Structure formats: structure tokens, C-alpha cells
Amino acid sequence: MFQFVPRKVAQKTPRPPQQYAPVPPVASTSSAEQLIHTKGKGDSKGNGETKGKGRSTEDQVKHEDLVSLLWLSLSDYSLWSNVNLRRAVATAEEGWVPLSYVLQQSTHIAHLHVKPPDAAFVKAVRAQTECPFEVRMLVSSPSKSAWYGNELSMKEDPGGYEIRRRDWSEALTRVRNSTRNECEAQTVYMESIPLSSRTVPGIFHFASSLSSHSGTTPDVQNITLPPHHQDRPGDAPKCKGFALVTFSDKETVGRLVDEWPWLPRRTDVRADEGGRSSAAHEAVKFGFRVLPKARWDELKEEYLAYRQQLLDQANDAGKVDLPRPEIGKTQDETDDVAMEDALSNVHATLDPSAPFPRGCLVFVRNVHPETNKTTLKTLFTAHAFGPASASSTLDYVDYNKGMTSCHLRLSSPAHARTLVSAFEDRPIVQRLGLDSAGTPAADGERPISAEVVDGEREELYWNKVPEKVRREAVRKAIAELSGEGAGIGTGLGTDEEQQQGKRPRKRRRKA
Incomplete structure (x- = not known):
């Protein structure tokens, strides 16, 4: 005899599979533009918290931004300029370095107001099919102190993520043979950047669209936002419409300088191949122009010299020449006459x-x-x-x-x-x-x-x-x-009080 008899032996009928419409690919525009379009598909408040196509597109945009920040953190320029990062990649096992160390060494990620977790970068790398990085999880066996509940050991993280470039060996070879003059020659000054691209990831996508690079790795190597003269030391750099962008070769620099000259500005756009028409139209709309960094340094020196000349002229104009003593009079008499x-x-x-x-x-x-x-x-x-x-x-x-x-x-x-x-x-x-x-x-x-x-x-x-x-x-x-x-x-205050007048004091009512 059975000790337990089920009430219903019949199995549940499986539900028919739901049909989902395929998600269209994201256009190669700047990340800021894609975020704006994605917010339009959300609710009436425009917060982008939607389901289906809208939400998947927003996640894909965020992944692109994170991957672009990772690339700027591990690019050839970063390996060349950061000795500690280059030494870590060179001494690591087959180029695998801790992801947390890369994020710590990155200046672009350090200036973010809200730093994404390491898992968000790993998810972004794995979400892209053609990504220049590889990631893996490093798991270590716990120690005995962790089993017995030691507080110090419990605070330590026994595992983590590691990342490496797919071409890490070739990148180290290129970096060792690079010089400062080559990096300066591969850098351009961009002005009047479109408003929708005035972030580091936005500039990255915008410059990549204009360069039409067809290699396996991105063409943009570094992005520098020149500080304003009123910025304090340690302030996070903000894009004010101009930036210094370093590319991987001189040919791209020469092509951008020819296509977007400093004077005159372009007013027409041809339908180029490779999806450049949208970015080019935005560039023409805002008066985008490019200048080699060597020429930008010369203009900067001329501007600083002209600014100092104006300050010197203003200081000379503010000085008052004292009258010279007249012949035949003593110094006291001359001072009295001058004072009168x-x-x-x-x-x-x-x-x-x-x-x-x-x-x-x-x-x-x-x-x-x-x-x-x-x-x-x-x-x-x-x-x-x-x-x-x-x-x-x-x-x-x-x-x-x-x-x-x-x-x-x-x-x-x-x-x-x-x-x-x-x-x-x-x-x-x-x-x-x-x-x-x-x-x-x-x-x-x-x-x-x-x-x-x-x-x-x-x-x-x-x-x-x-x-x-x-x-x-x-x-x-x-x-x-x-x-x-x-x-x-007496009875006069500051200028603001003279303009508005002092308010009369309120008398307290007697109880």
C-alpha cells in the first residue's frame, strides 16, 4: 500500500513558444545620439525604461560605450604613455591582466561620476561579436581561514576577472618602437564637435565614423579634453566642443585634415560609403574642422603671447606718471605744487x-x-x-x-x-x-x-x-x-544693501 497518493498525476501542458521580432542592428552613430533615440521609445517621461526593442537597444548602446572606454584604457597610446600598465601586460601570463587594475589605471574611467562594476564591462565585452578583447574569470581555492570565518580573510576577494587584447603581443612590439614625435604626428585637434557627441565615448564613435577604419581594432587611440583656464587642479575634464584625438596612423590624420580643413569650412556632404553620411551631416551642421596638433601648438603659443601683450598694455595704461621736479625749486616746494x-x-x-x-x-x-x-x-x-x-x-x-x-x-x-x-x-x-x-x-x-x-x-x-x-x-x-x-x-551697508535697502526688523508681539 502506498503511503502517499498524489492528487493529480497529469503533467502540465507546455505553453506554446512566444514569437519575438528580431532586433534591428544599431547604426554606427555616436552613443549620445543613440541614447536620445532610445529614450524616445520609452514612456512619456523619456526615461528609457521600456521592454522589448527599446530596452535591448539601450543595453547595446551602453555596451558600446563601455567597450570604447576599455579600448582607450588598453590602446597602444595607453600602453606607451603608462609605463606601469605596459610592464603589467609584458610580465603577465600570455597578456592576461586583472580587469580591476586596468580600470584603476584608466584616466577616462576614473573621471566617471558613477563607476560601473567590473561585471558590467565583462558583460559588454561578451555581448559584442567582434570585440578586440577577451575576458575570463579567475577563481582561486579558498584558504582554511576562510572556512573558519576569519574576518580579515572574508573581506578579501578570492576571485576576479582578467582581460587581454587579442593582439597583445603585436601591440607590445609596436609600443616599444614608438616615439613621442610619432604620437604627436598622429594627433589632431578637433573643434566644433557635434553636440550629441560631446562625451568621451561620443567623440570615440564620431571620430571612428569619420575615419572609416576597416581594421580589426579601433582606429582611435586616445582622446584628450584640453582644460579650461578657469578649471581648478583635479577637476574632471569636460568637453566644450573641442578635443585632441590620436589615431593609429598618419594616413588617417592627413585624410581628415584634407576633408575637414580649418579654413574654409565645408558646407556640402557627399554620400560616402561605410555609413559616414550621418556623422558627416552632423559635422557640417556644427561647422566641424580639424587641425594638426603641431599647427595647434603654434597657434596656442601665438595666442598666449598676444594675451600677455594685452595684459602688459593694460598694466602700462593703468600706471600714473609722476611730475618731474622743476629747476630752481626745492623738492618740498615741488611736492607741494604737485599735491595742489x-x-x-x-x-x-x-x-x-x-x-x-x-x-x-x-x-x-x-x-x-x-x-x-x-x-x-x-x-x-x-x-x-x-x-x-x-x-x-x-x-x-x-x-x-x-x-x-x-x-x-x-x-x-x-x-x-x-x-x-x-x-x-x-x-x-x-x-x-x-x-x-x-x-x-x-x-x-x-x-x-x-x-x-x-x-x-x-x-x-x-x-x-x-x-x-x-x-x-x-x-x-x-x-x-x-x-x-x-x-x-555710517548707516550705509554694502552695494547690495544700497540697491535693495535694509529690511525693517520685525517687532515681537507681546504675549
């Missing part, structure tokens, strides 16, 4: 109808980039007029965070000249952002420098200041020259 002439000129220009107070603007250089307005006002006032001086001598500090220069608005021309003379006679440096006292400048350090702004520079600056603030500055300067500056400045 200067005061008469200032009184002539500082009438109540003057557009701004002349001689009250000072330009300062070499301040700490992490300082603030309050610290600078305390520093300038104490160093020029003493720690017990009135705060009304320095009206306003016009400073923006991250800059090494600023403008100062003094209450009178005499205060402006006193401040400039103080920093010339006793040079100091601001070594910390919150340093409000300053430190005497040592040899080799660039001290804080100040100069009185006049002429066209002064007029251009005051034109950006609100009219109400300018009138108050003129009134205060006239009162200071007339000896009535003791009461000026």
Missing part, C-alpha cells in the same frame, strides 16, 4: 554731477583663490590703514570665488593711493584662504600687488555698477576731500 595740482584736478572731476569717483578704484592681484570678501576687506584695511582704522575707508570688495584678483572701491583717491603704497612698501602674501593678516613675502613668492585703475578701464568698470551706488560713491569722495568724511559711511 592733483587735489585741484580731483576736485574738478569730483563734482556732484560726475558719473563716478575718479581715482577710487584699485585692482589687486595674487590673492588666495579660496578666500572671501570678508577676509579680504579685513586684510586690506588692516595692512593699509591699521587695525584700528574705520571700515568706511574701503567701501566694497568686488571679488568672485575661485579668482586670484579683485577690485576695491575706496572712499577717496587718497585712500586708494595709500593702499597701493602700503603693498608696495610692505609686500605680503596670503597663503591661506582665511588669512586676514597676511605674511611677509619670501624669496620666490608672488606678493599681493595693487594698482590704481584709471582711463578707459576705470570707465568700463563703473559703467557696470548701478547708478545709485555710483552717486553715493561720488558724494562720499567729495565729503572725504572736504574733510567731512568722518560721518560718511
Whole structure:
């Protein structure tokens, strides 16, 4: 007799297989463009979280981006420029190196806001049929300490992934015979890159489409985003429409320079073979142009020299020539005459109808980039007029965070000249952002420098200041020259408070 009798012995009938439509191949356009098209197939919010064709296309786009970043991390240029990476590939067993080490050495992956896991790169490599990489999982036998629950051993990862290029041996041979001049000759400067391709993977796909390379490995070897002059050290580079791209041969560089000249820009596109028409149309639309890196270096040097020339001219225009002593008069008499002439000129220009107070603007250089307005006002006032001086001598500090220069608005021309003379006679440096006292400048350090702004520079600056603030500055300067500056400045705040007015304090209601 059976101990157990099933209720139903019949097997479940299998469901008929579902029919799926084939997924069309992804066009060879930039990754940013494909992401935009994929989002359009999603929901009404455009987040791309769809099923079927839309989701598979999005995954394939992400795979292409990850593989392009891997290629830039293990390209010939990366092996040539990174000695540690080249040594790791050369000493590894048949070219297999840890994937985590490659991702750690890559500058492109290090600047990503969200770093994908190692499994995502492995999945991307295995998803492509024609991929220049091979990946494998490395599994090691656990130690005894892992079986018995040692905390230190449990934190260690006994396994991992390894990656290698399919042509790793030939790549090492090419890298050992490469020189810096060859790499410079294989690099071009690209400007006006289409908006949809202004990422490192986007530039990679865009440049690969224009080069029409037919080899087994990608043609793009390296992508460098030149930093902006306002970027701080350590900031992640951002594409602003231009980049330096290194290719695998000089023929591609010459062809791109001929097809996309610097002057004039192209305005027509022919239907090229190999799927280049879409990328070429985008390039023409944004005015894309290419320049050899050697020529770009020459233009950069000319620009820097011209910029320094303009700065020198502006500094020379801001200097005031002192009158020479006249023959037959003593030095004291000459100084008195010069002072009377200067005061008469200032009184002539500082009438109540003057557009701004002349001689009250000072330009300062070499301040700490992490300082603030309050610290600078305390520093300038104490160093020029003493720690017990009135705060009304320095009206306003016009400073923006991250800059090494600023403008100062003094209450009178005499205060402006006193401040400039103080920093010339006793040079100091601001070594910390919150340093409000300053430190005497040592040899080799660039001290804080100040100069009185006049002429066209002064007029251009005051034109950006609100009219109400300018009138108050003129009134205060006239009162200071007339000896009535003791009461000026009381009840007045900063420029923003003068424009908007102080809000009246709310009285508390009695309970």
C-alpha cells in the first residue's frame, strides 16, 4: 500500500513558444545620439525604461560605450604613455591582466561620476561579436581561514576577472618602437564637435565614423579634453566642443585634415560609403574642422603671447606718471605744487554731477583663490590703514570665488593711493584662504600687488555698477576731500544693501 497518493498525476501542458521580432542592428552613430533615440521609445517621461526593442537597444548602446572606454584604457597610446600598465601586460601570463587594475589605471574611467562594476564591462565585452578583447574569470581555492570565518580573510576577494587584447603581443612590439614625435604626428585637434557627441565615448564613435577604419581594432587611440583656464587642479575634464584625438596612423590624420580643413569650412556632404553620411551631416551642421596638433601648438603659443601683450598694455595704461621736479625749486616746494595740482584736478572731476569717483578704484592681484570678501576687506584695511582704522575707508570688495584678483572701491583717491603704497612698501602674501593678516613675502613668492585703475578701464568698470551706488560713491569722495568724511559711511551697508535697502526688523508681539 502506498503511503502517499498524489492528487493529480497529469503533467502540465507546455505553453506554446512566444514569437519575438528580431532586433534591428544599431547604426554606427555616436552613443549620445543613440541614447536620445532610445529614450524616445520609452514612456512619456523619456526615461528609457521600456521592454522589448527599446530596452535591448539601450543595453547595446551602453555596451558600446563601455567597450570604447576599455579600448582607450588598453590602446597602444595607453600602453606607451603608462609605463606601469605596459610592464603589467609584458610580465603577465600570455597578456592576461586583472580587469580591476586596468580600470584603476584608466584616466577616462576614473573621471566617471558613477563607476560601473567590473561585471558590467565583462558583460559588454561578451555581448559584442567582434570585440578586440577577451575576458575570463579567475577563481582561486579558498584558504582554511576562510572556512573558519576569519574576518580579515572574508573581506578579501578570492576571485576576479582578467582581460587581454587579442593582439597583445603585436601591440607590445609596436609600443616599444614608438616615439613621442610619432604620437604627436598622429594627433589632431578637433573643434566644433557635434553636440550629441560631446562625451568621451561620443567623440570615440564620431571620430571612428569619420575615419572609416576597416581594421580589426579601433582606429582611435586616445582622446584628450584640453582644460579650461578657469578649471581648478583635479577637476574632471569636460568637453566644450573641442578635443585632441590620436589615431593609429598618419594616413588617417592627413585624410581628415584634407576633408575637414580649418579654413574654409565645408558646407556640402557627399554620400560616402561605410555609413559616414550621418556623422558627416552632423559635422557640417556644427561647422566641424580639424587641425594638426603641431599647427595647434603654434597657434596656442601665438595666442598666449598676444594675451600677455594685452595684459602688459593694460598694466602700462593703468600706471600714473609722476611730475618731474622743476629747476630752481626745492623738492618740498615741488611736492607741494604737485599735491595742489592733483587735489585741484580731483576736485574738478569730483563734482556732484560726475558719473563716478575718479581715482577710487584699485585692482589687486595674487590673492588666495579660496578666500572671501570678508577676509579680504579685513586684510586690506588692516595692512593699509591699521587695525584700528574705520571700515568706511574701503567701501566694497568686488571679488568672485575661485579668482586670484579683485577690485576695491575706496572712499577717496587718497585712500586708494595709500593702499597701493602700503603693498608696495610692505609686500605680503596670503597663503591661506582665511588669512586676514597676511605674511611677509619670501624669496620666490608672488606678493599681493595693487594698482590704481584709471582711463578707459576705470570707465568700463563703473559703467557696470548701478547708478545709485555710483552717486553715493561720488558724494562720499567729495565729503572725504572736504574733510567731512568722518560721518560718511555710517548707516550705509554694502552695494547690495544700497540697491535693495535694509529690511525693517520685525517687532515681537507681546504675549
